[in-house]
Amino acid sequence: MNKGYRNxxxxxxxxxxxxxxxxxxxxxxxxxxxxxxxxxxxxxxxATEFVGLDNYFALFAEERFIHSLQNLGVFTVFFIVGTMxxxxxxxxxxxxxxxxxxxxxxVFLFPMAISFVASGVVWRWLLNSAEGDRASGLNxxxxxxxxxxxxxxxxxxxxxxxxxxxxxxxxxxxxxVMALFLAGFRGIPEELREAARMDxxxxxxxxxxxxxxxxxxxxxxxxxxxxxxxxxxxDLIMAITKSIYQTEVPATYLWVALTxxxxxxxxTIATILLLFVAVLIVxxxxxxxxxxxxxx
Amino acid sequence: xSVVTETKKKPNVSRNTEMPGQSALKTRKRLSRTVKYVLLVxxxxxxxxxxxxxxxxxxxxxxxxxxxTSWGLPVRWPWEPALEGGPTGFDxxxxxxxxxxxxIGRTFLLAVPAALIASFLGAMNGFVLARWRxxxxxxxxxxxxxGMFIPYQAIMTPLVQMKTTLGLPSxxxxxxxxxxxxxxPICTLIFRNYYASIPHExxxxxxxxxxxxxxxxxxxxxxxxxxxxxxxxxxxxxxxxNDFLFALFLSNQNEGPVSLSLNNxxxxxxxxxxxxxxxxxxxxxxxxxxxxxVLGKYFVGGLMSGSVKS
Numbered sequence: 042m043n044k045g046y047r048n049x050x051x052x053x054x055x056x057x058x059x060x061x062x063x064x065x066x067x068x069x070x071x072x073x074x075x076x077x078x079x080x081x082x083x084x085x086x087x088a089t090e091f092v093g094l095d096n097y098f099a100l101f102a103e104e105r106f107i108h109s110l111q112n113l114g115v116f117t118v119f120f121i122v123g124t125m126x127x128x129x130x131x132x133x134x135x136x137x138x139x140x141x142x143x144x145x146x147x148v149f150l151f152p153m154a155i156s157f158v159a160s161g162v163v164w165r166w167l168l169n170s171a172e173g174d175r176a177s178g179l180n181x182x183x184x185x186x187x188x189x190x191x192x193x194x195x196x197x198x199x200x201x202x203x204x205x206x207x208x209x210x211x212x213x214x215x216x217x218v219m220a221l222f223l224a225g226f227r228g229i230p231e232e233l234r235e236a237a238r239m240d241x242x243x244x245x246x247x248x249x250x251x252x253x254x255x256x257x258x259x260x261x262x263x264x265x266x267x268x269x270x271x272x273x274x275x276d277l278i279m280a281i282t283k284s285i286y287q288t289e290v291p292a293t294y295l296w297v298a299l300t301x302x303x304x305x306x307x308x309t310i311a312t313i314l315l316l317f318v319a320v321l322i323v324x325x326x327x328x329x330x331x332x333x334x335x336x337x
Numbered sequence: 338x339s340v341v342t343e344t345k346k347k348p349n350v351s352r353n354t355e356m357p358g359q360s361a362l363k364t365r366k367r368l369s370r371t372v373k374y375v376l377l378v379x380x381x382x383x384x385x386x387x388x389x390x391x392x393x394x395x396x397x398x399x400x401x402x403x404x405x406t407s408w409g410l411p412v413r414w415p416w417e418p419a420l421e422g423g424p425t426g427f428d429x430x431x432x433x434x435x436x437x438x439x440x441i442g443r444t445f446l447l448a449v450p451a452a453l454i455a456s457f458l459g460a461m462n463g464f465v466l467a468r469w470r471x472x473x474x475x476x477x478x479x480x481x482x483x484g485m486f487i488p489y490q491a492i493m494t495p496l497v498q499m500k501t502t503l504g505l506p507s508x509x510x511x512x513x514x515x516x517x518x519x520x521x522p523i524c525t526l527i528f529r530n531y532y533a534s535i536p537h538e539x540x541x542x543x544x545x546x547x548x549x550x551x552x553x554x555x556x557x558x559x560x561x562x563x564x565x566x567x568x569x570x571x572x573x574x575x576x577x578x579n580d581f582l583f584a585l586f587l588s589n590q591n592e593g594p595v596s597l598s599l600n601n602x603x604x605x606x607x608x609x610x611x612x613x614x615x616x617x618x619x620x621x622x623x624x625x626x627x628x629x630x631v632l633g634k635y636f637v638g639g640l641m642s643g644s645v646k647s
Contacts, residue, residue: 049471051551052465052469052471053471055461055462055464055465055551055554056461056462056465056466056477058458059481059521059525060477060481062518062521063481063484063518066492066519067483067484067487070492070496070499071491071492073495074491074492074495077495077498131380134373134376134377135377137373139374139377145380148384149380150633150637151626151629152384152387154575154622154625154626154628154629154636155625155626156578156579156580156581156596156621156622157579157581158579158596158599158600158618158621159579160387160618161600161603162391162599162603162614162615163387163391163615163618164387165603166390166394166611166615167387171404174405175404177404178407181404181405181407181408182408212384212387216384220637269486269488273488273489273490275490275581275582276596279585279600280581280600280603291490292488295490295493295494296586299493299494304494304498307493307494308494310490311488311490311491311492312491314488314490314491315488315490315491318487318488318491322483322486323483326479326482326486327479330475330479333475334475
């Protein structure tokens with residue numbers, strides 16, 4: 042008994058503050074959020090009744106919410122494809138040994154150190170929707186290069202405008218994916234490549250059967266991280282466009298609802314966002330924990 | 338595109354034996370190498386383009402801003418006298434500094450303690466989770482880790498209500514608590530991975546039984562932990578400095594961090610003064626950029642641990 046206390050007491054004492062705090066501020070507040078989302082707290086007046094899933098049904102019946110989901114979908118697809126593509130290409134080029142590799146790596150990665158609010162300032166200018174004589178930003182570059190047909194209204198364009206918002210997001214995070222892939226490339230034992238070449242594998246076969254399979258855990262990590270960041274996108278949109286209908290995503294819609302004191306609605310949107318992220322993250326965490334246990 | 342397989346870094350054995358037909362292969366290799374460098378430099382230019390825009394625009398006084406020359410260098414540099422004694426490029430920077438200096442100071446007071454406190458708690462947790470296999474340690478770890486991935490929106494509504502109920506101020510002190518709490522999962526993760534990578538023998542120098550472990554942590558483990566601290570402090574400092582979400586929901590422009598006042602400066606300048614907004618964006622980014630340039634290696638370390646595996 043005494044021995045048990047001496048063994049487990051101190052470590053539990055060290056970790057207890059964190060367990061309590063995380064218990065309250067992550068799981069407790071998630072619970073509180075869900076309970077608000079099931080109430081009729083649509084103003085500063087405290088909730089009077091439990092309304093079940095009514096707020097969820099109401100939200101999915103709203104054209105505005107569906108529109109925000111569509112925006113999020115477009116953003117997510119472009120953001121993920123863009124970061125994965127550039128991240129992979131940069132890592133692939135740098136892995137093969139490049140003079141001044143450090144310079145390229147640092148430059149590709151540095152946007153990650155900047156806040157979305159600060160990069161939003163410059164990207165709002167770059168994505169200026171004015172065309173022709175009044176064009177500035179990227180539209181002006183197209184004008185100068187004689188590529189006028191590429192000029193467009195960027196995020197002011199209904200429908201695909203959200204793809205324009207993905208540009209700054211790609212700019213900021215492609216370097217991160219590059220760093221992940223680079224670590225992945227460097228983790229492949231040289232003997233594996235050698236062995237494949239000895240067996241007369243062509244470059245394509247080397248990639249198809251040796252390199253890609255070795256990289257797939259890294260690619261999964263990158264996909265999960267970029268994907269969950271994408272679902273949470275908020276700062277960037279607020280900095281570039283403020284919370285307007287054209288570029289509305291669930292996270293900015295939540296802000297609109299909360300500033301209008303519609304707590305039930307903001308909590309409902311929050312729960313839906315959490316579910317999206319959980320679907321992505323929970324299996325990943327379980328998978329990682331299992332893989333780790335096997336290693337031991 | 339053909340692929341260059343032999344490099345200086347990874348010498349290939351087969352290269353040493355010259356064979357007929359090698360010279361054509363060499364030409365092809367040289368060509369593909371050139372193509373690669375051209376592409377890399379192009380990417381470099383594209384990635385640096387927004388920085389060029391920020392710097393150049395911040396140096397242009399409002400009266401010199403003209404869409405047609407918006408990509409060009411300033412017509413008049415800040416040190417040249419402006420027409421009719423009007424503002425110069427320096428005035429953008431003065432305007433931005435006046436708008437941001439107070440909040441930059443506040444953000445230091447927020448980000449530095451947030452980084453230190455969360456790192457210290459993370460070190461304790463990481464040590465316990467890596468070295469002290471109490472029952473269900475893995476489950477506890479995963480449960481803590483989930484807190485790092487949740488969208489903070491999912492707790493924002495009750496958090497805002499909680500802040501109102503408790504009467505917490507809309508200033509840096511509330512944000513400090515929040516950043517410490519939500520920084521715990523990643524700090525715990527980084528330290529757990531770090532301690533798992535340190536050889537067992539180093540830490541088992543003094544036999545660890547119960548209370549002995551507290552002493553071990555203080556006298557043996559903490560002094561070994563500097564590399565871990567550098568990574569978590571950089572990570573926490575950067576994310577507290579760059580945070581906008583918590584700042585927006587829990588503080589206000591007069592008492593909040595720099596992200597709020599920068600956003601205010603930028604959005605207020607919707608019509609005319611992009612120059613001041615860009616000067617402000619540069620000022621607000623300077624601390625994290627300096628950290629990145631000086632300690633870039635460790636910055637990458639923090640990024641990597643975001644992918645869970647060590």
